[in-house]
Amino acid sequence: MAKVLMKGNEAIGAAAINAGCRYFFGYPITPQNELPEYMSRELPKVGGVFVQAESEVAAINMVYGAAGSGVRVMTSSSSPGIALKQEGISYIAGAELPAVIVNIVRGGPGLGSIQPSQSDYNQSTRGGGDGDYHLLVYAPANIQEMVDLLQEAFDKADFYRNPVMVMGDGMIGQMMEPVEFKERPEVDLPPKDWAATGTEGKRKPNVINSLFLKPEELEDHNIRLTEKYDAMKKNEQQWETYNMEKPEIICVAYGTTARIVKSAIDTLKAEGIEIGLIRPILVWPFPEKAFVELPETAKMFLSVEMSMGQMIDDIKIVNQGRLPVEFYGRSGGMIPSPDGVVQKIRALLGGAK
C-alpha cells in the first residue's frame, strides 16, 4: 500500500481499526483529542462502537466490560486522565483481560501542561494501580513505528490476556509523517474461551472478576500472573542500537527523545566524537539484554529524557554498577534540542579528560 501522510493521533486510530479494534471508550483531553475524534468518525463505518464516556473512570470500566466479552477494545488519554484510569487498569490486569491503552503523555504532576513530556515513565512501568501487576509498555519513536507496534499491541494483549500500554508524547500525537499500513501476518492466538459471551444454556457461565477472598487462591493467582510477567521479560524485550561500534558515551533514550539524541550523535560523529544509543522500544520489560555486553570504549551512560530522570533507576539496575550513569533532561513541556544534548555530551567528555 502507498504511503499516506497522517497525524500521529489519527494514525493510531487507523492502526487500531486495522488491527480489528471495534470498540473505543474515551474522554477528551489534549494532546490526544484527534484520536477519539477519528474513532468517533471511523468506527461506525466498520460496524464498531464509539462512546464518549462521562469520565475517564467510566471509560476504562467500559473497556473492562467490553474486554470481558472478548472483543478488541481500546481507550486513550493523556497523563492525568491515565492516572484516573489506573483503578480500572489494575482490575483489567487482575481479571486477565486484553485491552490496549494509549497514553499521549503531557507534562505533570497534577494537571501540569498540555505540552509533550515523558514524565509518566514510572506510572507506566511501575504500575499506577494497586497490586502485583505489569503492563507491556510500547514507546514508539515515529509514526510508522507507532502504527506497526499498535497493531502488535493488540496481538500481545490477546496472547497474554493482559492490558498493553502504548506510550507516546504530545509531539508524536500532533506531528505528521508518511506512514504505510503493511499487510500483517495472521498471528496464531489461543481461542477466547474465557469470554463472557452468553452460555446459551450449554456451558457453565464464564465469570470475569478480580476478587479472590481466599488468601491461598489470591496467592496462586499472583504466582500465575508473575509467571506471565516473567515470560514477557524473557520474550518481549525490544530495542534499537545506533552507532554502538566504539562509543565513548552510551546514551539511553526512548520515543521522540531518541530521535533528538540521534541528531546529536550525527553532529558529534562529523567531528570524530563517537556516541552510541540504546533505544528501548518497550520500556517495560526494560531491554536488559541490550546491556549485557558493552563496548570497551564506553566510559559512561547518559540517560536523556523529557522528565527529571525517571529512567535512571532502570539503567542503574541493568548497568550493575559498571559505569557511571549521567542524566540530561528537560521537563514541563520543554523539548530537549539536539544542541542541548551535544553540549551536555561535550561537558561530560571535557570533564572526563
Place this chain on the structure above:
Amino acid sequence: MNEKFIFAGFGGQGVMLMGQLITYAGMFEDLEVSWLPSYGPEMRGGTANCSVIVSDKAVASPVISFDATTAVVMNLPSMDKFEQEVEKGGKLFVNSSLIERKSEREDIDVYYINANEVANELGNAKAANMVMLGAILEVTKVVTPESVLKALAKIFGTAKAHLIPLNEEALKRGAELVK
C-alpha cells in the same frame, strides 16, 4: 538535502497548510519528511506555526531549534519570534504586506513578498499563503510546484477542486516576484 522550514503567522493565514503542502509534496517526491505543529491554549486567534523538515535522509529530530534553513513569517509577531531562529546563511521570507519593518539580520538572505496585495489582485485575499509559497518554491527549489499542486488536489478533494486554478495562479505570481 536537509531543509528545515518554520512557517508562522496568525490563525487563518494558512501557515499550517503551507507546511503541509511542502510535506506532502516531499513525500510524493520520495523524500523524508516531517510536519510538527505548535499547539497550545493560545491558538485561537493567536499565532500559529509549524516546523517542516524535508531531507534525503530519515528525519532524526522533528524539532527545529535555532537551525532553520528557511523561516516564513506572515505577520509581525512571527517575525519578532522567528527572525533569530534562522541559521547563518539561511533564508527569511517576510510578508511585507503586513510587516513594515526590515530584518535586522545581515547574515541571511531576506525576501520581502507583498503576498496579501498580490492575492487581492487575484481576487482572493485568502491566497496570500500560496503567493508566498510560490516565492519559496522558486527560491529554495525544495520541491516542484507540480508536486505541490498534486498535494493541493489531495487536500482540497472534489469539494474545493474549483479553487485549484486560482491557487496555481497564485503560486506562479509568487514565483515571478523573486525571478
